[in-house]
Amino acid sequence: MKTFQQTFVRTFSALVLVACLGFMPSILHAQIGTVITVAGNVLDEVTRNPTTVNVVFSDEAGNRVVSSRSNSKDGSYLVTGLKPGKKYKVRIEQPEFFQAEYEIQLPNTSKYTEISRDFLVKPLVKGTRIPARVSPFEAKKSKLRVGAGEILDDFKRTLVINPNVNIEIQCYPDNDADRADNAKLTQDRGNALREYFEKAGVSGKRISVKAAENVDSINPPPIRKAAKGKRYVGSTYFVVTKF
Template identity: 45%
Template sequence: MKPKLLFIISLILCLMFSVKSYSQLTGTVVSISGTVKNALTKEPLTVYVVAYTEDGKKVNAARSNASDNGYYSLTGLKPGAKYKIVIEQPRYLKETYELYVPYTTKYTEYSKDFALIPFSQGTAIPLPVPPFELKKTKLRFGIESFLEPFVREFVSNKNATFEIICYPDAPGEPTENLKLTEERAKSLMSYFISKGVEPERIKIKGNSSTDPQNPPPVEKRAKGKRYIGTTYIKILNS
């Protein structure tokens, strides 16, 4: 290896070590703040926001304030570390956010808003991202991350039962729409079963007409922004 290249590598390593050491010596602190709200009603919530290290050690906790738009501020994080920011609240799905804090010698504040999904009997929860492409019945690539909170809850809570409700993408032939939406619901049911949810705890429902709560837009959408029929997870028993 050429001497010049060795010098550059050594210099980079020294700089990295210096930043890490300096941040430890000066006690550089990093914070994360934002709001916590009900994902459906947008109502601000009062909950505990807790930070854990990678190995599960509790670092600090903060309480959001419903009277202050659900605002929270969690401090005590350190540069060069990875954290899990966790919110566990009765009657809501557990929320987890992973945060990596790069090495720094300056005070840094990250921003993260949380929208907690209510989990109570009778609640119909619209999936925030359509799990299907237009007129398709196969689950779209990457939807697993949006379904993970539901999987986690249904696997751990053996008493919970739910119904998958799918709506078509557009008005059309009722028979075809019903077939499309039933196949979509079956695809989601198969996914939950593959993750360990017992089939007897799942009901499915297709529809021949579009969602009355979230109908297709009257005006033409921008290119690439297609309307996809809504999919709901309705909690029958929690």
């Protein structure tokens, strides 16, 4: 009886192994034949208008894989034929905009998948003012706030990727109380930002600073009292001066 049980177990195990080995090629074949599509929209970061750029996908070795040109009407683009489980570098190319690079890690799947990814591009036009989306400072302070790196990281990469672009940092004060104090505060804020970019490898010669004595007329302090815990902080702009 014991011999029969042992024989049965060995036979059953062998059948399971054969079944698994037979099933694995099917899985591998499915993954090899599977493609992933990435689609989305490209918008001007300043105006939020749709724009036309080349969206280029390259593999980890830097080889160009596929590209698409976004539609001028809605900024839409679509690329397909990408492999699951792979990491791709996406490069945005267009003379009127800063070059930009991103990475996309695709899911490891055996089914056809569509992924949505939108991009904001910065206009490369002399005099263009690109606002910091969130202030990197606290009210009445010139030292970069905690977490400022996350706010500035995108523009830092932009300066590194576009080494021929020079900018002017424009900081505005939080109120109109004292013009002399405001000039010093905004100069110190601009210097703090320049130092941050220099530490990231951006030459300080590419960056100038402009102080301000009065609040930003485009984004002034609110007339009504702000909600509890919220305080107005003067605007920060990165202005293209040369490219």
